[in-house]
Amino acid sequence: MAEPLLEIDHLRVDFPDVIAVNDLSLTIETGDVLGLIGPNGAGKTTTMRAVAGLQDLTHGSVKIAGHDLAHEPEELKKRLGFMPDFCPTYDQLTATEFLDHFARAYAVPNRAKRIDECLQLTWLTEKSNALCGELSRGMKQRLVLAKTLLPDPQVLLLDEPASGVDPLGRIELRKLLLQLHDLGKAVVISSHILSEMSGFCNKAAIMERGKLVTFGTIADLGSRMQSRRMAVKWRVENAKASEILRNAGLKNLQVDALSATFDFDAAPDTLDDLLKTLIVEGVRVTEWRARGDDLEQIFLQSGARELM
């Protein structure tokens, strides 16, 4: 088992009229990319701020690579990169100067080289001499991400990193996160847009009203799911297809001329048999897959009710 990089133990954060985070426990290991999922107000940002030391804890503890936030905040800060959900930049500084400020603050060795690397990693080399105030929101987002990567932190907390980023930027962000995963970083990424997170998270934690509803690897959570929404498509209109599907006793079946969707909660073998029957009966199946992304299904079946 890999060494736990981030350990959150019974974390509780109180605001005057609400418990923002209630008894949250998580463990994240080297190379993990955790999707922190939940509707607005679920406590995702508060959790991240608490881990970063920006929010007082009522109870619980936070450890990064064994260093406790309460007792060794300086050590913890050296190992943590936090990217907030907005883009705090010095508008009158250039991108390089902005990164130089934080490189000095983190006492990064070979500052100039590291700044170039981070600019390159976030596709901002061409904008290195542009004033931060003149960058677009997406570029600022990437610049703040570059700032977060500067000290080469072991744990990265990214709060809604794709909000306000154009589709191309999102694709680039996804590539970058996969790179970080390959580099063995532990990444916690929060979002309420599940499609952003699918494809690179290997763990998911679903929060609602400050509480952890479910937590585990995507594979574990998937296996725990009671039912999956399946989608099937065929090439030529075929009356037998709808007949077979209707006779299979599927839940929430919706059939069109060339496609169908349904919930399936029996053993996987039964699903294989159903596909075999369709093919044997001459239905030219072109698509046979779980509909939507896994995270969305996990969320929908987690018990969390709201998703905004």
Next chain:
Amino acid sequence: MNLTDNPIFLTQKRLVHRGGVLAAIIIATLLGLSLFSGLVAYLANPTAFRFDSPEDAGRMFYGWIVIIEGVILVLGGFSRVSRALSDDRKAGLWDSNRITPLKPSQLVTGYWFGSGLREFYMAIAFAVIGLAVVLLAKLPITLWLGSQVLLLSTACLFGLIGLLVGMAFERSGILLVVAAFILCMFSLVAPGRMLPNFLLPIFGLNYLFQNPNHPGYQHQWDTPPSLFGLSLPPVILTLGIQFLVGFFLWRAAVRKTARPSQPLLLRWEAIALFAILVIIQHGLLWSIWQGHFPHIMLSGDRNYESRQSLLSAIHAATICLAIIILTCASPQPEVIRLESLRRGFKGVGPIFSRSAVPLAVALAVIAGTATFTQCIFSLDRIWNIVAIVCINLVELFVAYALLLEFCRVRHQKRAVGFLALWLFILWALPFIFALVFFDSDFAKLSMLAPGFHALDNPDTASSWDLLFLAELAHGAIIIVLFSAWFRQWKRLLAKTSTT
């Protein structure tokens, strides 16, 4: 870490330079040179001016340089520091810097010395030209050195205040400082005896600018102050007081940077700061009564009436200071609520011990003891004055602490408005009734009245009984306030357990 390695300082410097400093330095230089040229013109043709000597002319021109330099360095620097910090807070950069491994003291130092660099450059231009004026007019070099040190030290003190304002408010708070300056003008009635004249470099600068060839020209400014009879150089006294206050402000700024939820002043800091300021203030007054209040011990003093009311004025200033310190040191209800969640206490004892009420009692004891020094040798005659003033101080401070916390717990964001309302009712409204109904007895119902009345009329024993009765009534009000305060706390902590 050196200042030149401090990333916050370097970035603030970069931002200041990017905004342009040359124009500001040229403006300062032109202003300074225009004053310098006035002195040169006088020396070239003395008959065209109405100065007695080159020294007089030099004092006048250098005086203007010091005033302009002071406004730019102290007020401009304060404004710049507080605005830089509040802007960074709004932009989220303050938090971004807080999560770096930089120590809170490094963050504070960076903003403190970095944000006001433009004003500092302007001040250097003024200082250099000022030195030329002093040398040309053959004035003592100590005048230049003393005044520059005082300006620099005051700028540092106001820079620290600017940091705290920037941490707490979203605006620069310059109006607050200007209002404080105007209030300090009241202390000019007794220059060598009022603390604000030493907290600001008012007395120190005036003392340095006195002309030794005209002794007694402005008697109030050329006599060095004394602390409990011990004569002290005014520049040293000013620097010492500024250092002491700055020490506590520095600690507050570092603590707020590390954890914004902590109070500005810890309890021991609040007690120490209050004690230092109040004791220095009474030390400055000592030579008037020398412990024989209300009998004036200064021979040939013609301002008997004004001296008599001086202790009342200090009493008022002490109450204001206590209010400021109690507000800064009183913990936010949310902090106590979270601690109750962590430790599981709900009773009156733990809440009381964490509230500002015990601090209020401690401050009242200090203020009462300091007042007591003024009548230490006449206690047998005026023990009742001391008793009334001390009881009144305890009542005022405890009532304020209870009201402050009651309003914070009950009214939360509207606490300031409701606190002002309650203070108006308990402290000011009886005076208004007294004016409206032409009956001064109404005024005695105010919680403020007993102390002021006793100090203003120490020789009239006619209304002692009424004053003691008023004190008793105020005691009853405090019991009601305490009951309401405790009920609010219980409600808040009960809500905690059911949230």
